[in-house]
Amino acid sequence: MEIVVLLKQVPDTETLIQIAEDRTSIKTQDVKWVMNPYDEFAVEEALRIKEAQGGKVTILSVGPERAVEAIRTALAMGADEGILIDDPSTEGGDALGTAKVLAQALKETPHDLLVAGQRAVDDDGYQVPAAVAALLGIPQVSMVIKEEVREGKIVCERTIEGGTLVVEAELPALFTTQKGINEPRYASLPGIMKAKKKPLAKKNLDDLGLDPSEVGKGGAKCRVMTLSLPPERSPGKIVEGETPEAKAAELVRLLREEAKII
Amino acid sequence: MAQGVLVVAEQVGGAFRKIAYEAVSEGRRVADTLGESLTGVVLGSGIEAIAPELGKYGADKVLVGDDPALADYTTDAYANVVCDIVRKSDPKVLLLGASMGGKDLSARVAAHLDTGLAMDCVSLRVDGDALIATRPMFGGKVLAEVSVQGTPQIAAIRPNVMEVVEAERAADVEKISVNIGVVKTRLLEKRVETAAKMDLTEADIIVSGGRGMGGPDFSLLEELAEVLGGTVGASRSAVDEGWRPQSDQVGQTGKVVSPGLYIACGISGAIQHLAGMGTSKYIVAINKDPEAPIFKKADYGIVEDLFNVVPALTAQFRKLER
Numbered sequence A: 001m002e003i004v005v006l007l008k009q010v011p012d013t014e015t016l017i018q019i020a021e022d023r024t025s026i027k028t029q030d031v032k033w034v035m036n037p038y039d040e041f042a043v044e045e046a047l048r049i050k051e052a053q054g055g056k057v058t059i060l061s062v063g064p065e066r067a068v069e070a071i072r073t074a075l076a077m078g079a080d081e082g083i084l085i086d087d088p089s090t091e092g093g094d095a096l097g098t099a100k101v102l103a104q105a106l107k108e109t110p111h112d113l114l115v116a117g118q119r120a121v122d123d124d125g126y127q128v129p130a131a132v133a134a135l136l137g138i139p140q141v142s143m144v145i146k147e148e149v150r151e152g153k154i155v156c157e158r159t160i161e162g163g164t165l166v167v168e169a170e171l172p173a174l175f176t177t178q179k180g181i182n183e184p185r186y187a188s189l190p191g192i193m194k195a196k197k198k199p200l201a202k203k204n205l206d207d208l209g210l211d212p213s214e215v216g217k218g219g220a221k222c223r224v225m226t227l228s229l230p231p232e233r234s235p236g237k238i239v240e241g242e243t244p245e246a247k248a249a250e251l252v253r254l255l256r257e258e259a260k261i262i
Numbered sequence B: 001m002a003q004g005v006l007v008v009a010e011q012v013g014g015a016f017r018k019i020a021y022e023a024v025s026e027g028r029r030v031a032d033t034l035g036e037s038l039t040g041v042v043l044g045s046g047i048e049a050i051a052p053e054l055g056k057y058g059a060d061k062v063l064v065g066d067d068p069a070l071a072d073y074t075t076d077a078y079a080n081v082v083c084d085i086v087r088k089s090d091p092k093v094l095l096l097g098a099s100m101g102g103k104d105l106s107a108r109v110a111a112h113l114d115t116g117l118a119m120d121c122v123s124l125r126v127d128g129d130a131l132i133a134t135r136p137m138f139g140g141k142v143l144a145e146v147s148v149q150g151t152p153q154i155a156a157i158r159p160n161v162m163e164v165v166e167a168e169r170a171a172d173v174e175k176i177s178v179n180i181g182v183v184k185t186r187l188l189e190k191r192v193e194t195a196a197k198m199d200l201t202e203a204d205i206i207v208s209g210g211r212g213m214g215g216p217d218f219s220l221l222e223e224l225a226e227v228l229g230g231t232v233g234a235s236r237s238a239v240d241e242g243w244r245p246q247s248d249q250v251g252q253t254g255k256v257v258s259p260g261l262y263i264a265c266g267i268s269g270a271i272q273h274l275a276g277m278g279t280s281k282y283i284v285a286i287n288k289d290p291e292a293p294i295f296k297k298a299d300y301g302i303v304e305d306l307f308n309v310v311p312a313l314t315a316q317f318r319k320l321e322r
């Protein structure tokens, strides 16, 4: 079983996000970078499949040099190899551009199964995995909380509004992870030592035979024009009252008369 | 030349979801600014009868793809059919709802058509011929204004945000033959878990509980939600404790919700929780710690033990009902 995990390095969710001078990107100094939380589930699930069925787990990422750290973390968890596509001209690209780079790299990387996060918590795009699957012409199952690989197929439980669907897809296929699928393991100390010696290949667009104008900023079909901070919610009022009942009554009055929401 | 605005209106079990009306209403606004016509698309099996309803929200025309193969949503069949419709009708703009299925569908369709998609948008506007969308990023810490290029320009809109507007029209309904194409997935089973419960992403009122609930008994919140016609949500801590199902989780690794009223009970207001409910219209916080960060985001706060105040609130609302 050749499993490839699509992995992105993102700012830690606790990080203060500040908008850069150009108003189209964020300030990257002082940002703590981590593996996208959903991709941790993806790495864990890939490792479990490998442990049950044998095979190899490859980590594939498009990103700058610093993304090596996130790949190393996945290798320390137990993945076998990493590939980083690091090319300045991918910067400022859109989800489809990233997907084109990933799909091109996957043409040279054997894969029976692709595992990705349901969304990256930086761009909240929900887009790259489906686009990769579409470009490769393979099926996708999104937001999976349970899966089983058997006889050239994968059966997934996919969450939808108000329930779950059990979906079977022919391999090769891609699925994305939803919280609840597993508890990602921590990298062990021996794991971290071993990870340093595991193969980590770096490639650029030239190596992949891709034209930068198609996948970078120039080719972006969804372009960020400006970033802004959302209007600050002004801290509201503390509802006063002598007793819990009095506070409850006052809140109900405010919701009806002031907010007019009830 | 590409023409018109096309909206995919999501239905389940022969009834439109609220997001379908939101998308069609928004489609009407976009079509009006562009001076274009609006076409709705309904896909499913045995759903022809509901199609005219979209006229009520401004559709000039409704295309109905009625086929047993479309009875349940599967990514490949739906994506193939939508792509086929787009290729034939060549719209300028394609709108979908960013429901769980809609996110999956729109991303695949955009890639097949090699065109731009703005996902999970909270507002849309038109500048000349360009579709400009506003979408939250970084868990709502930042709002991005993005311009969408390509044909069609695609946007998927966040549920519960856009206004539903009635615009009485008699829509022409046209049944179309569908091209299901190559399908590599198969639905084996459907498990409806919360038939009686409205999904969080569609709810107008959400009563959420956190670690402050102290255990799996959420009946106090359920009672309050019931009198309000709302639904119950949870923080990650409550889910991780096993008190509530994963489908109840609100936040960065849960659902992103935008109800009219969000009542947070025993929730501290961590940044990852705020990422999921920060765009609620009104936020009420009930917490016994006056320093809890949630009070900084709440329109109304009650500093109190939730076990005292929640039942009192339920009683108050019951009184109003009568």
Ligand SMILES: Cc1cc2nc3c(=O)[nH]c(=O)nc-3n(C[C@H](O)[C@H](O)[C@H](O)COP(=O)(O)OP(=O)(O)OC[C@H]3O[C@@H](n4cnc5c(N)ncnc54)[C@H](O)[C@@H]3O)c2cc1C
Pocket: A013, A037, B209, B210, B211, B212, B213, B234, B235, B236, B237, B238, B249, B250, B251, B252, B253, B254, B255, B265, B266, B267, B268, B269, B270, B271, B272, B273, B276, B286, B287, B288, B289, B292, B304, B305, B306, B307
């Ligand atoms: C990558 C990542 C993703 C995450 N994703 C999410 C997410 O999607 N959703 C999410 O919610 N969190 C998420 N978290 C976790 C988040 O950081 C917080 O840990 C979590 O939201 C805390 O939940 P809580 O407010 O219920 O619990 P706590 O922070 O423990 O707060 C409990 C609150 O209850 C109050 N309280 C206690 N007893 C009572 C009482 N009797 N009456 C009134 N008030 C009472 C306390 O004063 C306290 O403020 C994520 C964290 C990370 C690192």
Ligand SMILES: Nc1ncnc2c1ncn2[C@@H]1O[C@H](COP(=O)(O)O)[C@@H](O)[C@H]1O
Pocket: A005, A006, A007, A008, A036, A038, A039, A042, A060, A061, A062, A063, A095, A098, A102, A115, A116, A117, A118, A119, A120, A121, A123, A124, A125, A126, A127, A128, A129
């Ligand atoms: N630059 C990238 N490199 C590798 N995988 C990515 C990249 N961007 C997104 N992905 C994958 O796609 C998922 C969803 O990302 P997004 O569509 O950006 O929200 C992530 O969880 C990753 O698995």
